[in-house]
Structures are given as structure tokens and as C-alpha cells.
Amino acid sequence: MEPTLVIAATSLLGLGLVAAALLRAWEGWLALKRRELDAISRGDAAPDDTRGAGRIALADLRERIRKLEAIANGVDL
Template identity: 65%
Template sequence: MFEPTMIIAGASLVGLTIVAAALLRGWYGWLALKRQELERHYTGTEERDTGSSIGAARIELADLKERIKKLEAIASGVDL
């Protein structure tokens, strides 16, 4: 009546169906998450930095100038 090959094939088919359903559900969840991220981005409800980027740029520029001075001093042989 039931051969072992038929039982294994049926169990494999059921297992494959379960795995495919779980992956499909995960895919739909991921798409929903990305859709929410896009909506949040376009509606402007995402939290943003309120600080000035100009101040950060000035600090970074000053840091780079300091490094250049140190490198020039090392190249000329002056010990800091």
C-alpha cells in the first residue's frame, strides 16, 4: 500500500511547503518594514539631528590643520 519511497516523497513535499510558506511570510514582513521606512522618510516623521553641520565641519577642519602642522614639524625635524 504505502511504499517507503512514497512516504519520504510526501514528507519532503510537506516540509518544502512549510519552508516555502515561512520564507514567503518573512518576505512579506520585510517588504512591510521597508514600506514603513519609506513612508517615515517621505512624511518627515523620522528623528533628525538638530545640530549645525557647519560647526562640526569647522571642528574637523581645525583638527586637520593641527595634524598638518604636526606632520610638517616631524618632516622638518622639529620635536613637539
């Protein structure tokens, strides 16, 4: 067999394996997100780590609003 053909076949096989692994990871990620959405729709409490992240995001938004109000009022920060 010709070396170029062997290299091409091996590369194609490797690409197929990588694509299969990525597809499996993608399906797992989608399943995780579906479970999260189901939990939210049932009204289950969010995990502690997401509640903390939500509080941080809320504090960040409040700080941005405070800064925008100060700019609107002409106060130099």
C-alpha cells in the same frame, strides 16, 4: 504504502512549510521597508541608530576623498 512514496510526500510537505515560512518573512520585511519609506516621505526623523550609521558612512566617504586627493597631488600616504 511504499517507503519511497512516504519519504517523497513528507519531503514535499516539509518543503511547502519552509516556503510558506519564507514567504511570510519576506512579506514582513517588505512591510517594514514600506513603513520606513512612508516615514521618510512624511519627513519624520530617522531613528537614532540610522543617524549614527549615516554619520559613520559620511566620515568614511570624507576619508576616502582625502586619500584620493592626496594621491592626485602626488603625496605618498
